[in-house]
Amino acid sequence: MMGGDRGLNVTASxxxxxxxxxxxxxxxxxxxxxxxxxxxxxxxxxxxxDIVHSSESVDMHESPASALRFKKDSSMRVALDLLGSGQVDxxxxxxxxxxxxxxxRFVLKTLSKIDRPAIISTLPRTxxxxxxxxxxxxxxxxxxxxxxxxxxxESMVRTLEGIDRPSxxxxxxxxxxxxxxxxxxxANELLKASGLNYVGYVEGDDIFNGSVELVVTDGFVGNxxxxxxxxxxxxxxxxxxxxxxxxxxxxIAALIAAPVLRSFKNRFDHRAYNGxxxxxxxxxVVKSHGNVDGLAFSHAIDTARLAAQKDLIGHIRHDLEASxxxxxxxxxx
Amino acid sequence: MMGGDRGLNVTASxxxxxxxxxxxxxxxxxxxxxxxxxxxxxxxxxxxxDIVHSSESVDMHESPASALRFKKDSSMRVALDLLGSGQVDxxxxxxxxxxxxxxxRFVLKTLSKIDRPAIISTLPRTxxxxxxxxxxxxxxxxxxxxxxxxxxxESMVRTLEGIDRPSxxxxxxxxxxxxxxxxxxxANELLKASGLNYVGYVEGDDIFNGSVELVVTDGFVGNxxxxxxxxxxxxxxxxxxxxxxxxxxxxIAALIAAPVLRSFKNRFDHRAYNGxxxxxxxxxVVKSHGNVDGLAFSHAIDTARLAAQKDLIGHIRHDLEASxxxxxxxxxx
Numbered sequence: 001m002m003g004g005d006r007g008l009n010v011t012a013s014x015x016x017x018x019x020x021x022x023x024x025x026x027x028x029x030x031x032x033x034x035x036x037x038x039x040x041x042x043x044x045x046x047x048x049x050d051i052v053h054s055s056e057s058v059d060m061h062e063s064p065a066s067a068l069r070f071k072k073d074s075s076m077r078v079a080l081d082l083l084g085s086g087q088v089d090x091x092x093x094x095x096x097x098x099x100x101x102x103x104x105r106f107v108l109k110t111l112s113k114i115d116r117p118a119i120i121s122t123l124p125r126t127x128x129x130x131x132x133x134x135x136x137x138x139x140x141x142x143x144x145x146x147x148x149x150x151x152x153x154e155s156m157v158r159t160l161e162g163i164d165r166p167s168x169x170x171x172x173x174x175x176x177x178x179x180x181x182x183x184x185x186x187a188n189e190l191l192k193a194s195g196l197n198y199v200g201y202v203e204g205d206d207i208f209n210g211s212v213e214l215v216v217t218d219g220f221v222g223n224x225x226x227x228x229x230x231x232x233x234x235x236x237x238x239x240x241x242x243x244x245x246x247x248x249x250x251x252i253a254a255l256i257a258a259p260v261l262r263s264f265k266n267r268f269d270h271r272a273y274n275g276x277x278x279x280x281x282x283x284x285v286v287k288s289h290g291n292v293d294g295l296a297f298s299h300a301i302d303t304a305r306l307a308a309q310k311d312l313i314g315h316i317r318h319d320l321e322a323s324x325x326x327x328x329x330x331x332x333x
Numbered sequence: 334m335m336g337g338d339r340g341l342n343v344t345a346s347x348x349x350x351x352x353x354x355x356x357x358x359x360x361x362x363x364x365x366x367x368x369x370x371x372x373x374x375x376x377x378x379x380x381x382x383d384i385v386h387s388s389e390s391v392d393m394h395e396s397p398a399s400a401l402r403f404k405k406d407s408s409m410r411v412a413l414d415l416l417g418s419g420q421v422d423x424x425x426x427x428x429x430x431x432x433x434x435x436x437x438r439f440v441l442k443t444l445s446k447i448d449r450p451a452i453i454s455t456l457p458r459t460x461x462x463x464x465x466x467x468x469x470x471x472x473x474x475x476x477x478x479x480x481x482x483x484x485x486x487e488s489m490v491r492t493l494e495g496i497d498r499p500s501x502x503x504x505x506x507x508x509x510x511x512x513x514x515x516x517x518x519x520a521n522e523l524l525k526a527s528g529l530n531y532v533g534y535v536e537g538d539d540i541f542n543g544s545v546e547l548v549v550t551d552g553f554v555g556n557x558x559x560x561x562x563x564x565x566x567x568x569x570x571x572x573x574x575x576x577x578x579x580x581x582x583x584x585i586a587a588l589i590a591a592p593v594l595r596s597f598k599n600r601f602d603h604r605a606y607n608g609x610x611x612x613x614x615x616x617x618v619v620k621s622h623g624n625v626d627g628l629a630f631s632h633a634i635d636t637a638r639l640a641a642q643k644d645l646i647g648h649i650r651h652d653l654e655a656s657x658x659x660x661x662x663x664x665x666x
Contacts, residue, residue: 098512126568126575136506139514173469173556179431181472181553204560208568220514221557223506224550227537228558229565235459235541236569236601242459243597250593257590260583264576268569 008039011094014288014297016043018305021298025305028088030054031075054078058095060290064102076100080107083283090284090304092275094297100287101137101278108281111152111313113320116141118149118219119287120156121276123229124268125210131157131166132207132215135276136223143186146170147194147325150216152279154196155319157214159310166213169202171221187216194323233268275300277307279316284308341372344427346627349376351634358638361421363387364408387411391428393623397435409433413440416616422641423617425608425633430620434470434611441614444485444646446653449474451482451552452620453489454609456562457601458543464490464499465540465548468609469556476519479503480527480658483549485612487529488652490547492643499546502535504554524549527656566601608633610640612649617641 008031015027026048029036033053043049056074058067071077076095083091084107093100097119105117118134133153134141141149150168157166170188172180180188180201191198202211204225217225240261244254254261274296278285284307288300307313341364348360359381362369366386376382389407391400404410409428416424417440426433430452438450453466466486467474474482483501490499503521505513513521513534524531535544537558550558573594577587587594607629611618617640621633640646 098507124568126572139506171557173472173553174431204557204562205564205567207561208564217557220506221554224504224537224554225557225561228540228561229537231538231541232562232565233569234538235457236566239459239600240597243593243600244590246593246596253590253593257577257586257593260576260579260586260590263579264573267572267576 008035010292010294010297012040012043013294014301015040015049017294017298018301019043019046019048021302022305024309025301026050027301028052028079028082030079030082031057052078052082058099060096062096062099064096064098067096067099068102068106071099074103077103077107080104080283080285083285084108089308090286092286092288092297092300092304094288094290094292094300097136097287100285104278104281104283104285108283108285110280111282111317111320113323113325114148114152114280115145116148117278117280118152119222119276120153120279121226122273123207123226124273125208127210129273130207130210130213130215132217132222132226133279134217134219134222135226136219137278138219140220141183141218143183143190144325146183146187146216146218147190148280150191150194150196150198150214151319151323151325152316153214153216155316156277156279156312159312159315160306161213163213165197167211168196168198168214168216169200169206169212170198171207171215171217171225172201172203174201174203190325191216194325230270233270237265271296272299275303277303277312282313284312341368343625343627343630345373345376347621347630347634348373348382350627350631351638352376352379352381354631354635355638357642358634359383360634361385361412361415363412363415364390385411385415391432393429395429395432397429397431400429400432401435401439404432407436410436410440413437413616413618416618417441423619423637425619425621425630425637427621427623427625427630427633430469433618433620437611437614437616437618441616441618443613444615444650444653446656446658447481447485447613448478449481450611450613451485452555452609453486453612454559455606456540456559457606458541460543462606463540463543463546463548465550465555465559466612467550467552467555468559469552470611471552473553474516474551476516476523477658479516479520479549479551480523481613483524483527483529483531483547484652484656484658485649486547486549488649489610489612489640489645492645492648493639494546496546498530500544501529501531501547501549502533502539502545503531504540504548504550504558505534505536507534507536520549523658527658563603566603570598604629605632608636610636610645615646617645 028050030052054075056071058074058076079091082088119137120133122129133149244250276287286300286304361383363385387406387408389404391407391409412424415421451467452470455462466482577583609620619633619637
């Protein structure tokens with residue numbers, strides 16, 4: 001467990017929430033020991049909390065290469081080392097994403113047949129949610145890598161959600177076979193031959209309409225789609241608040257509509273969707289948003305716990321071994 | 334003017350609305366003359382409406398190449414020919430986007446220094462709106478093409494919106510200089526040297542937060558961002574309706590909140606954003622969504638009229654001549 005933009009208080013309340021929710025959970029907190037002791041008075045008395053001291057931390061704007069090279073005693077690196085050596089079952093970080101991906105890859109190594117890790121997370125739908133990857137671990141991805149993402153993502157949805165044959169879609173700019181780049185067309189062929197429950201191309205609006213359980217795309221497009229959604233949701237929230245705050249009558253309306261608006265808000269509470277999994281490594285690494293509260297952070301811990309409990313890595317490893325894909329087609333990044 | 338998925342009734346009511354709004358406007362309707370006469374009884378008596386007969390139409394799922402080759406008397410092609418020969422000042426279509434781009438490029442040719450046309454449209458912001466291109470005329474675009482998009486888009490925002498030096502952002506997965514693909518990094522360098530009011534990288538959430546007036550991206554990413562936004566907005570609308578429809582008390586709340594919700598809805602009425610411009614050609618071509626009503630279609634006509642009235646093409650041509658970009662670096666598609 002490491003802090004993010006908002007620091008140790010958020011981590012502390014997230015850990016406290018997760019511990020109270022799961023009697024089987026124990027947490028190892030990595031960072032400056034005295035700071036942790038001060039911030040976490042409420043939880044460190046628990047016999048389910050350990051502290052491991054580290055002397056450094058990775059800055060949010062530090063380059064992944066520099067963090068990897070010069071911050072060997074950073075909380076991020078020490079936590080990943082604990083995971084690599086089997087002293088913990090999963091690792092949660094709210095730190096610098098690029099540095100986390102680079103360090104996790106260095107410490108844990110990618111799974112056999114996997115060239116690059118991908119970031120997978122859930123987005124809300126009218127009912128339930130949808131999984132999407134890659135959300136930004138990579139910039140661009142050849143067809144073979146997209147195929148690897150699909151296999152790992154499908155394995156995760158099946159394992160963690162208990163869905164038997166989750167449907168998989170490939171994000172494109174049209175649903176017709178003739179559309180898309182050469183990379184997308186080739187990935188489409190690989191997916192059709194994969195044995196997955198592949199439904200074909202999906203478009204941006206299909207992310208939210210329940211067409212598929214898993215959306216596969218490259219990290220650039222996935223990241224833009226995710227952040228565009230976040231930005232639009234924030235704007236709509238701001239404007240609906242503005243409209244209800246316009247005058248006396250609208251404020252009365254706001255009071256009367258408050259339970260409905262609250263129930264609407266709860267259905268899409270972004271905190272429930274916090275906790276993206278870094279997929280494709282020999283170990284469970286969960287990335288929390290940096291700028292969130294304790295409740296959101298506790299959901300990232302929940303995801304890490306669930307993945308460890310259900311042996312996510314073991315399932316993915318098994319599914320990769322059973323599949324016919326090979327990682328030889330592309331050189332490692 | 335040509336119909337879309339919803340056919341001639343939509344076109345008819347859109348034309349009627351636009352004619353009533355603009356006394357200086359006249360429309361030439363292209364398509365099957367007898368069908369037009371039947372559907373458009375309300376408007377064809379106007380001395381500001383002409384009909385030009387065409388015997389064919391391009392199917393929504395027809396390939397652009399096939400439409401270009403075999404549908405020489407399609408309404409789309411005939412309308413573009415009228416524009417090419419100067420008999421009309423702008424062309425509006427709700428037809429097959431790919432076929433429209435291909436035919437427009439063939440008939441009108443790209444402007445000097447421009448290799449490929451791009452689709453530009455507006456998206457809502459908290460206050461006002463933002464322009465974004467390319468929304469899907471191309472699949473991927475090298476840095477030089479992104480630079481061409483930026484120049485044309487900036488010229489359009491300046492000309493049609495009267496903004497002196499509109500700010501321009503390049504869509505990326507992070508705002509730091511080290512992030513992004515090689516294409517994005519090179520486009521960043523070109524934009525920095527361009528003399529435009531270039532603010533640097535923007536992320537998906539910046540589309541809606543007022544950071545920039547113009548967002549530049551390739552057609553794949555732009556199309557996904559646009560459709561993701563549309564899909565999310567539709568889902569949120571559906572869910573808020575569901576929540577207000579849950580029971581007796583929530584229905585009362587809906588009645589009381591109705592004026593506020595209506596005002597909110599009007600601010601983001603997607604119909605006001607209908608009408609994307611196909612930029613980079615020797616002529617103004619406006620693409621309407623296929624599946625819209627007459628009000629939305631009338632906004633696409635408004636955009637075409639405004640572009641013609643403000644001599645958009647003349648301004649872009651002038652700005653391109655004054656710029657130091659050249660189209661020699663990439664082979665035409």
